[in-house]
C-alpha cells in the first residue's frame with residue numbers, strides 16, 4: 459500500500475489522525491508546543507481526579523525513582539519482580555475489594571493478555587458492541603468465537619446466550635462505564651445472566667475506578683456486585699493519574715494469569731517512578747472521598763448549564779458526549795471551540811460507529827467553575843450557529 463495515497467484518502471474522508479504536541483499546565487489547562495502563548499482548557503483528559511500532578515503523587519514518584527532507579531530491569535518472572543509491585547497489588551486488591559490483583563504494563567496490554575488467557579479455540583466470547591478497541595484486540599488474539607451483542611441490551615445478550623453458549627468456556631466482556639458514551643452497564647441484571655448461563659464475567663473499569671463507589675472501587679462496588687464479577691480490570695492511566703493497569707479477582711485467577719497472560723509474562727515490569735505515583739494515587743482515592751465529591755459537583759454544574767440550554771441525554775458520568783453525526787461536523791465544532799480556548803476532541807469513526815461522530819467532553823477536578831461555565835456557554839453558542 460502506498461502510504462501517502464492512503465493518508466490522502468483518510469484526509470478526504472475527514473478521518474486523518476494527527477498528533478498535536480501539548481504541554482499540560484496547572485488548572486486543567488494546556489498549551490500547544492507550536493504556540494506556547496495560546497492556552498486551552500483541557501476537556502479531553504481522563505485525569506478525572508487531577509491526581510497526575512497532585513503533590514503527594516509527584517513526590518512519591520520522585521522518591522521511588524531515587525530509591526530504585528529508572529527501570530525494573532527484567533520481566534517479573536525473570537529477576538524483575540520488585541517488592542513494590544506486590545505492595546501496589548495489595549493496595550489495588552483492597553481498593554477493588556477482591557482477594558488479589560495483578561499488574562499489567564497498560565490497559566491495552568491487560569486486555570490483550572487477560573482475554574486470550576481466559577478463552578481460546580472452542581470457547582465463545584460475548585462482547586458488548588461498544589467495547590474498547592483493546593478488548594476487541596484481546597478477543598481476536600484469543601481465537602475464541604466472538605459474538606457481539608447490542609450495546610447494553612441484555613435481552614439481545616440472553617437471546618445470543620441461548621443460541622450460541624455451547625459447551626466450552628464462555629466469557630462475557632463489558633465496560634462498566636463506556637469510554638465514548640459515558641453510560642453505565644446494567645451490572646446487576648448482567649451478573650444474574652452470567653450466573654444463569656454459567657459464564658465468566660470480565661468488567662473493564664478503566665473509566666470508573668477511583669470515580670465511582672463509596673470507597674473509589676468503581677461501579678462494581680457502587681452496584682454491589684464485587685463478588686460476582688470474575689475479573690475486574692482497569693488502568694492507572696485515567697483517574698489514578700499514572701500509568702499501567704491491573705486485573706483483580708480471586709487468588710487462583712491472578713495466579714492463572716501469571717502463568718497464562720502473555721502480555722504479563724513477556725514484558726518488562728513497570729518503572730519504579732510509575733509504581734510510586736500509582737501507590738500514592740490509590741491511597742488518596744481510598745482515603746479522600748471528597749476528591750470524588752468535588753469532581754461530581756463540577757460535572758453537575760456543567761450538565762445543568764447545558765440542560766438549561768436545551769441539551770439533554772448527557773448521561774450519568776463525568777464523560778459527556780455531544781453527538782453531531784458526521785465527522786466533518788464534529789471537526790468543525792471542535793475547531794470552533796478551539797478558537798475560544800477549549801480543547802475537546804472530535805471522536806470519529808472507526809473509534810465510534812458510523813454516523814455518531816461526536817465531541818467528547820470529560821470533566822476533571824482541576825477545571826474551575828469559570829472554566830466550566832465558559833465551555834458550556836461556548837458550546838451552546840456553537841451548536842446554535
Ligand SMILES: Cc1ncc(COP(=O)(O)O)c(C=O)c1O
Nearest residue numbers: 564565566590592637664693695
Ligand atoms: C475502556 C478502556 N479499556 C482500556 C483502555 C486502555 O488503557 P491504557 O490507556 O492504560 O492502555 C482504555 C483507554 O484508552 C479504555 O478506555
